[in-house]
Every structure is written in structure tokens, then in C-alpha cells.
Amino acid sequence: MKMNTVLMDPTAELAPVERTRLPRPDSLVGKTVGLLDISKARGEVFLARLGELMAADGISVRHYKKPTFARVAPLELLQQMSVEVDLVVEALAD
Amino acid sequence: MKQLPEGFLLIVKKACPTCELIEPVIYEMSAAGLQMTIYSQDDPAFPAESEAVLYDESLEISYDLDIETVPTLIRVREGSEVARLVGWHREEWQAMTGVSALGTGLPDYRPGCGALNVDPGMQRELAARFGISGLAARRVEVAEISDEMETCFEKGWTDGLPVVPPTPERVLAMLKGTSRSPDEVVAVVAPNKVPCSVEKVAINAVLAGCKPEYLPVVLAAVEAASLDEFCMQGLLATTYFSAPVVIVNGPIRHAIRMNSGINAMGQGNRANATIGRALQLVIRNVGGGEPGGVDRSTLGSPGKYTFCFAEDEEGSPWESFAVQSGYAPELSTVTLFPGHGIHEIFDQLSRTPESLARTIASCLLSVAHPKICMASDAVLVISPEHAAVFREAGWTKQKLLAELHNLLQRPGSELVRGVDGIAEGLPEAFADNPAIPKFKENGLMIVHAGGKAGKFSAIISGWIASGSMGSQIVTREINQ
Numbered sequence: 001m002k003m004n005t006v007l008m009d010p011t012a013e014l015a016p017v018e019r020t021r022l023p024r025p026d027s028l029v030g031k032t033v034g035l036l037d038i039s040k041a042r043g044e045v046f047l048a049r050l051g052e053l054m055a056a057d058g059i060s061v062r063h064y065k066k067p068t069f070a071r072v073a074p075l076e077l078l079q080q081m082s083v084e085v086d087l088v089v090e091a092l093a094d
Numbered sequence: 095m096k097q098l099p100e101g102f103l104l105i106v107k108k109a110c111p112t113c114e115l116i117e118p119v120i121y122e123m124s125a126a127g128l129q130m131t132i133y134s135q136d137d138p139a140f141p142a143e144s145e146a147v148l149y150d151e152s153l154e155i156s157y158d159l160d161i162e163t164v165p166t167l168i169r170v171r172e173g174s175e176v177a178r179l180v181g182w183h184r185e186e187w188q189a190m191t192g193v194s195a196l197g198t199g200l201p202d203y204r205p206g207c208g209a210l211n212v213d214p215g216m217q218r219e220l221a222a223r224f225g226i227s228g229l230a231a232r233r234v235e236v237a238e239i240s241d242e243m244e245t246c247f248e249k250g251w252t253d254g255l256p257v258v259p260p261t262p263e264r265v266l267a268m269l270k271g272t273s274r275s276p277d278e279v280v281a282v283v284a285p286n287k288v289p290c291s292v293e294k295v296a297i298n299a300v301l302a303g304c305k306p307e308y309l310p311v312v313l314a315a316v317e318a319a320s321l322d323e324f325c326m327q328g329l330l331a332t333t334y335f336s337a338p339v340v341i342v343n344g345p346i347r348h349a350i351r352m353n354s355g356i357n358a359m360g361q362g363n364r365a366n367a368t369i370g371r372a373l374q375l376v377i378r379n380v381g382g383g384e385p386g387g388v389d390r391s392t393l394g395s396p397g398k399y400t401f402c403f404a405e406d407e408e409g410s411p412w413e414s415f416a417v418q419s420g421y422a423p424e425l426s427t428v429t430l431f432p433g434h435g436i437h438e439i440f441d442q443l444s445r446t447p448e449s450l451a452r453t454i455a456s457c458l459l460s461v462a463h464p465k466i467c468m469a470s471d472a473v474l475v476i477s478p479e480h481a482a483v484f485r486e487a488g489w490t491k492q493k494l495l496a497e498l499h500n501l502l503q504r505p506g507s508e509l510v511r512g513v514d515g516i517a518e519g520l521p522e523a524f525a526d527n528p529a530i531p532k533f534k535e536n537g538l539m540i541v542h543a544g545g546k547a548g549k550f551s552a553i554i555s556g557w558i559a560s561g562s563m564g565s566q567i568v569t570r571e572i573n574q
Contacts, residue, residue: 005235005236006261007234007236008231008232008262009233009297010260010380011249011380011382013231013232069559070564
């Protein structure tokens with residue numbers, strides 16, 4: 001038999017969902033910034049200092065914390081942040 | 095069934111003496127003005143003097159018509175088969191064609207020959223190619239001039255090693271390893287949270303090189319990896335080394351000839367090698383977890399290709415890990431531990447359980463870091479020669495665990511940051527704690543495996559994020 005080989009696709013066959021990011025704000029004036037501590041070591045130190053600097057510039061800041069860096073953020077936390085702040089900064093690495 | 099050409103269909107092959115015998119009959123039928131379509135299975139120029147020959151090279155027509163013997167003569171009216179003759183029987187052929195002098199010079203009767211489409215192995219191949227296979231996955235055609243192995247690499251379906259091309263025939267054969275329906279959703283696979291069917295697991299099991307009888311183990315492993323408490327998403331995304339370590343218990347170990355003895359955690363056994371690999375390929379191909387993508391491991395570990403072995407239950411002085419976890423001995427289970435390694439335990443001189451336990455405890459202190467406690471879990475793989483020391487002294491598994499727990503407690507003052515000139519360690523708040531255990535409660539597990547010679551055991555270290563805040567060891571029953 002002379003024929004093309006047929007292979008069964010082992011993948012999810014889904015086109016990856018690409019969500020475009022919101023444009024970066026030109027300025028933080030008038031915005032509320034969420035600072036997300038993911039429970040990585042010393043992340044809170046970095047975010048505390050960042051919070052101080054932002055507050056000094058008159059930017060409104062809210063602090064959040066994930067229970068563990070090993071797991072995705074709880075849905076409630078994601079929803080809470082999405083309605084309370086305009087953008088989020090998270091401290092990813094130790 | 096497709097609409098058939100009107101008149102007579104004749105299926106022949108040149109290699110069949112009966113077909114050669116009836117060649118004049120074919121010409122007599124044409125001469126009588128009968129409408130004929132002839133399908134030749136093996137030679138487009140047979141019968142040579144007929145203009146009605148079509149070459150059924152792919153055997154699709156023969157498969158569709160369910161031909162078992164050549165020659166087969168089929169009468170078609172209004173697109174449908176109304177009568178069929180097999181082999182040569184002059185009176186029957188004369189009656190069906192209405193040509194009264196048909197084949198008068200030929201013998202009365204000759205049986206036919208086996209059709210090409212029912213050659214050994216061919217039916218399965220044709221069923222996969224032309225039949226209603228029940229497979230839902232997208233079919234990817236590889237051009238004849240392309241190498242299907244290279245195509246698998248180009249498509250990104252491999253872990254870096256060659257894979258077995260997942261042809262429909264192989265996938266159908268793999269699915270025979272389970273009674274579960276191909277479209278049943280097994281689990282939602284990390285990291286992309288993709289619902290994964292039995293069929294998709296089977297395709298990846300083919301890629302990995304599994305035999306069909308391994309499929310139930312792979313299915314159970316995929317289910318276990320997708321349990322919330324195993325936290326596959328985090329385990330994949332971490333910069334740490336770990337990945338699922340697959341440990342199999344129960345009768346299926348023998349049924350599929352897994353290795354729990356010499357070189358149990360090494361190469362050379364097909365079931366050990368391919369079951370662990372199939373799980374990794376499901377996470378890669380279905381879940382979308384690729385190194386440099388969601389997989390952020392700094393160094394990785396060889397176990398990310400495959401890390402799967404069976405416990406040696408028969409040679410163990412203790413109950414198996416599965417029995418200890420509450421499963422009956424006649425059940426087969428798969429256990430997933432978020433780990434990596436292995437780290438050796440060398441002790442050729444201890445002849446008492448007390449001495450050997452001290453050796454094991456000393457080695458266990460180095461898991462993750464000698465000054466880090468209650469973070470990583472660990473699996474202790476005790477080999478037969480070390481197990482004999484505990485057996486002869488009458489030590490149960492519980493007694494060994496209790497002894498190790500005692501030996502693995504140290505004062506916080508030795509463990510906090512800065513001690514011994516090492517910045518790493520526990521936070522200062524632990525300094526006054528007189529006894530900090532190395533492992534969390536139930537954070538140390540014991541299995542028995544390995545060759546009969548060698549006074550060495552092994553530590554499989556766990557992910558630093560263990561327990562409810564990270565990943566926990568999980569066990570699933572294996573069902574056929």
C-alpha cells in the first residue's frame with residue numbers, strides 16, 4: 001500500500017487562548033494599586049517598600065496576600081482584586 | 095455503504111489460481127453485454143484484456159464490501175448488493191449472470207482464495223483506516239516522503255527522545271487495554287486545565303511506548319496527578335527539581351512484569367520506563383506543560399523523563415505502602431509522590447537496627463538542606479539487605495519510623511539562619527525551640543525495593559512545598 005501515514009493528535013487540540021493585556025497606564029496618578037504578596041520569602045519586604053514609595057507619591061495602595069506561592073490564587077482573591085484596584089504588582093521571586 | 099456501480103462487481107487477485115482460471119469467463123460476460131466493474135487487489139493489469147478493471151490498491155473497496163474470498167461476484171441493483179457468489183461454481187454463475195453457456199470449458203467447481211484484505215493483521219489496519227473506529231482525535235496526515243518519527247519531533251510531541259508514532263491502529267490496540275470508553279473524561283489536566291479523555295491518554299501511552307496492558311496504570315496515574323491535593327500545576331511551575339514519582343503496588347506489578355528488584359529505579363524495564371513517561375507526555379501534550387513555558391525548573395531532574403517503579407512487596411519485612419495506606423493487598427494502586435533524586439544511603443557495616451537507623455537519619459538530614467526542617471517530604475526506599483537487618487531484629491515499619499523521628503529532632507539553635515556561618519536556615523523565631531523535627535507528621539514514607547545484593551538504600555527527596563500548602567502524596571486504585 002502506498003499511502004500517507006495517519007497519526008492521531010496527542011495534544012489538547014485547543015488553540016491557546018491569548019488574552020491581550022490591558023495597556024500600561026501612562027501614570028499612576030489617581031489609580032489604586034494592588035500589591036500582591038504570593039508568600040515567597042522576602043516578597044513582603046519588597047512590597048512594603050514599594051507601597052511606601054507609592055504612598056509618598058500620593059498613589060492609593062492596597063495589600064493582598066496569597067496563602068501559598070505553590071498554588072494558584074483563590075478565586076475569591078482574584079475577584080476581590082479585580083474590583084478593588086486598577087492594576088496589580090506582585091513579588092514573584094525570592 | 096456507499097452507492098455501488100450497477101450491474102456486476104467482481105473482486106479478483108492475480109495471485110489466485112481460481113481467478114486466473116475464470117479469466118475467460120470475464121471476457122464472456124463482457125461479450126454478453128453485461129455491465130461489469132472489476133476490482134483487482136494485486137495487479138492493475140489483471141485481467142489483461144478487460145477494460146473494466148479498477149485497482150483496489152488501498153483495499154478500501156474490498157474492506158467496504160467485506161470481501162473474504164476471491165473471486166467474489168456481486169450483483170448490484172439500484173446501488174445496492176442483491177446477490178453474492180464466492181469462488182467458481184459454474185451453475186451458480188450461469189444462473190446469476192443469465193449467460194447459459196458461461197464457462198462451459200471450465201471445471202464445475204473451484205474454491206476461491208483468501209482475499210488480501212483479510213491477510214493477518216490487515217483487517218485491523220484497514221479497520222483503523224477506513225472503518226468507524228470511534229476515535230475522535232484529529233488525524234494528522236504525514237506525507238509518504240516524510241519520516242513520521244521526525245514529524246513527531248517537529249510537532250513538539252516528544253520529551254526529546256523518539257516516540258512511537260501514534261497511528262490509529264496502535265491507538266485502537268492501546269484502547270483494548272481498558273474497558274473504559276475512549277470518550278470518557280479521565281481528569282482535568284494541568285497546567286492548562288484541559289479535560290483529558292481516555293483516548294488522549296491512550297495516544298500518549300502509544301507515544302511513550304506502553305503496551306495496552308499498562309494503560310490502566312497510566313489512566314490511574316493521570317487521575318492521581320490531577321487531584322487537587324497533588325497540585326500538579328504548582329509542581330510543574332516550580333523552579334524546584336520535582337516531578338511525579340510513580341510507585342505501583344498490588345498484583346498488577348506482576349501482571350505487567352514491572353521491576354521492583356535489581357535496578358528498580360533504573361533503565362531496562364519497559365513497564366517502569368513507559369508508564370512514567372506516558373504520564374509526563376500527557377502533562378506535556380494535553381496539559382500544555384513544557385520546559386521554559388509553565389515548567390520553570392531551574393535544573394530539572396532526569397525523573398522528568400520518567401520515574402516509575404514497583405514496590406517489592408513479597409520480599410519486604412513490612413506491609414506495603416498501599417496496605418499501610420488502607421488498601422487491601424489484592425488491590426492494585428498507583429501512588430504519586432512529588433519528588434526527585436535519588437540520594438544514596440551507604441552503610442555496609444551496620445548489623446544492628448539501631449546503627450542502621452542512625453545512618454539513615456544522618457543521610458535524611460541533608461534533604462533540601464541540613465538546616466531546613468518540616469519542608470520537603472521524603473520517600474525512603476529500603477533495599478533487601480538493609481531490610482534484613484530490621485527483619486532479623488523484629489523491627490516493624492512503625493518502629494523504624496518512630497526511631498527516625500527521634501533521631502531527626504534537633505534544637506532550633508543549631509538550625510536558625512547564620513548558624514555554622516551559613517545564611518540559610520530556619521527563621522530566628524525557632525531558636526528557642528528545643529526539638530524541631532526534620533519532617534512534618536507523615537512526611538516520611540517507606541517502601542521496599544531493589545536487588546538482593548548491596549547494602550545501600552535510597553532517599554527520594556520531595557518538593558520543598560509539601561503538604562496542604564503545596565503537593566501531597568496521593569494514591570489511586572487501578573481499575574481495568
